[in-house]
Amino acid sequence: xxxxxxxxxxxxxIEAVKNLNMFIEKGEIVGLLGPNGAGKSTxxxxxxxxVEPTGGDVRFNNKSILKNPASLRKIVGxxxxxxxxxxxxxxxxxxxxxxxxxxLKGYALKRKIDEVLDQIGLSDRRKQVVSKFSGGMKRRLNxxxxxxxxxxxxxxxxxxxxxxxxxxxxxxxxxxxLNDERQMTVLYTSHYMEExxxxxxxxxxxxxxxxxxxxxxxxxxQILSAEKTISIKTSRLNGRFITLLEQSPTINQxxxxxxxxxxxxxxxxxxxxxxxxxxxEAEQExxxxxxKTPTLEDVFLHLTGRALRD
Amino acid sequence: MIxxxxxxxxxxxxxxxxxxxLLVGLPIILIAILGTALGGTMNGESSPIDxxxxxxxxxxxxxxxxxxxxxxxxxxxxxxxxxxxEGIDGxxxxxTLREDVFGSGDVSDMVxxxxxxxSELEKLKNDDSYTxxxxxxxxxxYNMLExxxxxxxxxxELKISQNETQEIGVSIVNGLLEQYQEQFTIGTFLSKNGxxxxxxxxxxDAVTGETTTVNQKNPVTAKGYYAVGMVVMNVLFLAxxxxxxxxxxxxxxxxxxxILGNVSRWLYFTGILLSGMIxxxxxxxxxxxxxxxxxxxxWPNLMTFLTVxxxxxxxxxxxxxxxxxxSYRINxxxxxxxxxxxxxxxxxxxGGSFFPIGNSSELLRAIGNLTPNxxxxxxYIGILRGDGIQEIWIHLLFLFMFALAAIVLxxxxxPKRGISG
Numbered sequence: 096x097x098x099x100x101x102x103x104x105x106x107x108x109i110e111a112v113k114n115l116n117m118f119i120e121k122g123e124i125v126g127l128l129g130p131n132g133a134g135k136s137t138x139x140x141x142x143x144x145x146v147e148p149t150g151g152d153v154r155f156n157n158k159s160i161l162k163n164p165a166s167l168r169k170i171v172g173x174x175x176x177x178x179x180x181x182x183x184x185x186x187x188x189x190x191x192x193x194x195x196x197x198x199l200k201g202y203a204l205k206r207k208i209d210e211v212l213d214q215i216g217l218s219d220r221r222k223q224v225v226s227k228f229s230g231g232m233k234r235r236l237n238x239x240x241x242x243x244x245x246x247x248x249x250x251x252x253x254x255x256x257x258x259x260x261x262x263x264x265x266x267x268x269x270x271x272x273l274n275d276e277r278q279m280t281v282l283y284t285s286h287y288m289e290e291x292x293x294x295x296x297x298x299x300x301x302x303x304x305x306x307x308x309x310x311x312x313x314x315x316x317q318i319l320s321a322e323k324t325i326s327i328k329t330s331r332l333n334g335r336f337i338t339l340l341e342q343s344p345t346i347n348q349x350x351x352x353x354x355x356x357x358x359x360x361x362x363x364x365x366x367x368x369x370x371x372x373x374x375x376e377a378e379q380e381x382x383x384x385x386x387k388t389p390t391l392e393d394v395f396l397h398l399t400g401r402a403l404r405d
Numbered sequence: 406m407i408x409x410x411x412x413x414x415x416x417x418x419x420x421x422x423x424x425x426x427l428l429v430g431l432p433i434i435l436i437a438i439l440g441t442a443l444g445g446t447m448n449g450e451s452s453p454i455d456x457x458x459x460x461x462x463x464x465x466x467x468x469x470x471x472x473x474x475x476x477x478x479x480x481x482x483x484x485x486x487x488x489x490x491e492g493i494d495g496x497x498x499x500x501t502l503r504e505d506v507f508g509s510g511d512v513s514d515m516v517x518x519x520x521x522x523x524s525e526l527e528k529l530k531n532d533d534s535y536t537x538x539x540x541x542x543x544x545x546x547y548n549m550l551e552x553x554x555x556x557x558x559x560x561x562e563l564k565i566s567q568n569e570t571q572e573i574g575v576s577i578v579n580g581l582l583e584q585y586q587e588q589f590t591i592g593t594f595l596s597k598n599g600x601x602x603x604x605x606x607x608x609x610d611a612v613t614g615e616t617t618t619v620n621q622k623n624p625v626t627a628k629g630y631y632a633v634g635m636v637v638m639n640v641l642f643l644a645x646x647x648x649x650x651x652x653x654x655x656x657x658x659x660x661x662x663x664i665l666g667n668v669s670r671w672l673y674f675t676g677i678l679l680s681g682m683i684x685x686x687x688x689x690x691x692x693x694x695x696x697x698x699x700x701x702x703x704w705p706n707l708m709t710f711l712t713v714x715x716x717x718x719x720x721x722x723x724x725x726x727x728x729x730x731x732s733y734r735i736n737x738x739x740x741x742x743x744x745x746x747x748x749x750x751x752x753x754x755x756g757g758s759f760f761p762i763g764n765s766s767e768l769l770r771a772i773g774n775l776t777p778n779x780x781x782x783x784x785y786i787g788i789l790r791g792d793g794i795q796e797i798w799i800h801l802l803f804l805f806m807f808a809l810a811a812i813v814l815x816x817x818x819x820p821k822r823g824i825s826g
Contacts, residue, residue: 145661168667175658181413183420188413195409196666224420240662 096121096280097142097167097248102151104137111137113304114151119248119282124274126295127284128395134304135284136176139250142282143173172246176253178233179240182226186217186236189225190243197244207243214269215239231262238266242273248280249273255290267293288392298391302399315394322347324393325366327356328382336377345369350396359397406668410676411683417650418684428643432635432692436700439631439759456516456574458507459529462541466499469546477554489554498549499541502563506585515577530566536574540564625789632696633785634758637717637778638749640688644721645745647680648728652738674726674819678812681725686718702789709788713797716804717781723811724777730815752776757783774800777807 102115112134119125129135140146142153144164152159155167180189187208194204212218215235225233238254251270255263267290273279285291291298298315300308308315329336332354340349340358345366348359360366367384374381387393418425478486507518521529529538541563548561565582567575654660663673693710696702704710724744731740753759755772756779762769773779784800794801 140661143665145664165667168665171665173658173661173665175661177657179658179662181417181659183417184413188416192409192413193662193666195406196663196668198666244666 096156098154098157099138099142100152100154102138102141102153103149104134104141104146105149111304112141112148115301115306117299117306117309119280121247121280122274122278123297124270124281124283124295126291126298127282127301128286128288128291128298128391129284129301130286130399132303133286133301135301136252138301139252139282139284143171143250144168145173170247172241172244172249174238174241174249174251174254176256178225178237180225180233180236183224185222185224186212186228187221189236189240193240194243199243211239211242214242214273216265229262231258231265234258234262234266235269238269245277246279248282250282252284253286254283255285255287263290270294288390288395292391300395300398302395307398308394312391315391318394318397321362322359322397323362324387325358325360325370326383326385326387327358327370328384329354329356330380330382332356333377333379336374336379339373339377343369343373348397357393357396359393406672407676407679410673411680414647414650414676414680414684418646424646428639428646428688429691429695432639433695433699435635435639436628436632436696439627439635441627456536456571456577457519457534458516458578459519459521459535459538460503460541461521461523461526461529461538462499463523463543464541464545466497466546469544470497470550473547473550497546499546502539502585506581512581516581533568533570536568536571537578538566540566625786626702628696628700629702629789630761630786632693632700632702633782633789634753634756636689636692636696637756637781637785638753638758639692640685640717640721641724641749641752641778642745643685643688644681644724644728645741645749647677647684647725648732648741648744649738651677651729652732652741655733655736670819670821674730674815677729678722678726678815680722682718682722685721685725686714689714689718704788705791706788706793709792709794709797710785712794713781713784713788713801716801716808717777717784719808720777720781720804720811723808723815726815727811727818730819733820734818752778755779756781774803777804780804780807 096119098118099115102112103110104112115134115138117125117127127135127138137146141148144153144160144167148161153161153167158166160167181192184192190208190211191204194200194208199207208221209218212221215238217232217236217239220228220232225236228236234254238251241249249270254270255266258266270281270283271294274281281294283291283294292312295312297311298309299306300315308318332351337349337351337356340346340356345364346358346360350357358366370381370384373379418428474486474490477489481489503518503520506512507516519535526538526540529535542561545561545563548557548559551557552560563582565578567578569575651660654663660673664670693702693704693714697704728741728744732738755762755769756776757773758778762773774783780800780803784797784804787797787800
């Protein structure tokens with residue numbers, strides 16, 4: 096359906112996106128994962144024709160849309176990270192305005208507004224000005240507005256950021272339902288791993304403008320198939336203990352937090368005796384030691400050496 | 406689509422009470438304050454000083470004249486009496502004082518003369534609202550005629566009671582009475598000596614030198630002046646308000662949504678231009694309408710007024726779209742803030758919104774007329790004075806050219822592609 100080929104964007108000296116290659120097939124929910132500043136928003140802005148790339152191409156149905164983006168724009172619904180609504184207008188007035196932008200009018204517009212308001216659960220708030228809405232309601236309306244023209248491809252840039260868990264679940268369920276019932280293709284960017292794990296069939300992981308991994312959830316987790324993650328919790332981490340862990344030849348990776356250190360080791364190795372020995376040597380008190388099956392978060396940690404929300 | 410942009414803009418302005426108050430309420434308040442406070446410094450303004458004078462006449466002037474003529478007939482030959490009768494109309498001292506001095510055009514605006522009966526005298530003396538009480542004694546006219554015509558030695562006198570609490574009013578009344586006395590004395594002297602009083606009138610033809618014509622068709626009141634000054638200044642804030650809303654649309658990616666709806670950016674641009682123009686025009690009509698209803702500032706020529714308002718609204722539209730284009734280009738609201746925070750005040754000062762700066766220097770007047778608000782102000786003031794299009798066309802042409810230049814600059818500045826972010 097849509098393909099990014101060696102897509103690059105430079106802002107003066109900063110290369111925000113570097114030779115990005117990705118594709119989305121019709122009916123998929125694809126996740127684009129990465130920490131803040133990874134280049135996700137720039138990538139989707141180029142994909143939706145809002146930002147001109149410095150290099151590479153965006154192809155829609157095998158045709159470049161860089162020169163003539165109208166055909167892509169017709170089928171794209173964009174949910175920006177910001178609340179792209181008029182605060183002083185009511186939910187219904189916002190929908191009327193954006194519906195007219197999408198050339199809907201008369202009865203068709205009215206029917207569509209009713210339908211979308213129902214889908215996002217704001218029918219009873221249609222006459223209320225947006226400034227009086229809660230954060231979650233604003234987010235839902237932000238999504239609803241982009242669905243007015245029945246887009247085939249919905250690009251969602253962190254649509255559930257900064258809202259309560261209940262509203263987040265509502266949004267995730269809505270996206271899932273749209274995909275199931277209407278085969279709507281969705282590109283979902285987030286730095287919340289659990290959102291992407293819940294929604295997406297395939298995942299792209301970006302960091303510092305680079306694509307660092309891609310594939311299905313299972314394929315990505317396979318990156319850590321030969322390894323296991325051990326999480327060691329303490330009341331206060333001792334610097335000497337970290338140094339000893341880092342110096343140990345059997346440990347592949349050490350990521351230390353304030354009270355927790357996560358190590359990656361080969362699946363075959365029994366690390367418990369060694370860990371107890373190192374803790375004794377460094378006089379480190381241990382609260383708990385957990386062996387975990389790898390998550391996408393662990394993969395990201397493994398690939399970048401940083402947590403997603405760092 | 407443009408209608409949708411205009412409708413949305415209108416709703417947003419209406420739903421912002423603070424902004425609405427600043428745009429519409431503030432100029433009305435400023436017109437009231439400045440028009441009242443600075444009224445005295447303006448030409449053509451009616452005086453805020455009210456002088457109230459009571460006239461108490463003991464006896465009837467006409468009866469005294471008739472009695473005087475009758476008594477005169479007993480002493481002088483009929484030809485001489487007839488000659489005196491012909492000239493007597495100019496020698497009615499009480500009527501002259503009441504009608505020619507206190508009742509003359511300019512003075513009557515300031516002095517309120519109340520004719521009272523002698524029985525009211527005590528009551529009037531205790532009434533503090535009166536500035537002066539002029540009491541005409543019994544036989545005043547008769548005695549005055551004797552003094553003037555028959556050279557009797559005793560000159561009769563008016564009795565003047567003054568209210569010392571009204572200093573300015575008292576000095577005005579005294580000034581008028583002194584002037585009256587002087588004129589009457591000179592007139593008497595001239596007529597006694599057979600000289601035509603007309604010789605004292607200035608011969609205008611004899612005056613030589615450069616003559617500057619001052620437009621005094623309709624003097625502009627302070628409220629009228631400040632209504633124009635405040636409106637032409639305040640409507641500039643509408644340009645920055647709409648420019649600000651437009652930049653907010655970019656910042657919150659509403660503009661992206663519009664672009665993704667396959668709406669041409671030039672359609673959006675036109676929507677902003679028309680918003681500035683139409684809401685600017687409505688703003689002018691609303692505030693001037695209010696000024697007409699509350700302060701009585703009426704436009705002698707409505708068509709000329711509407712023409713000036715339309716052309717000025719075009720300039721406002723031009724500024725609106727230029728501010729929008731620059732803020733989109735530099736991705737910052739700094740230009741709109743600079744315009745509303747500093748530039749408007751400077752332009753208002755140069756344009757004469759705060760005081761008639763052009764009166765102090767021709768150069769300043771020329772500079773002021775090179776600002777859109779200054780040109781608009783000159784055109785509006787011209788209409789208030791009674792000028793037609795032919796007298797103010799130069800300001801209209803400037804406003805039109807200014808609007809055109811602003812729109813062209815905005816077209817050049819408005820980013821053509823890739824403006825998300």
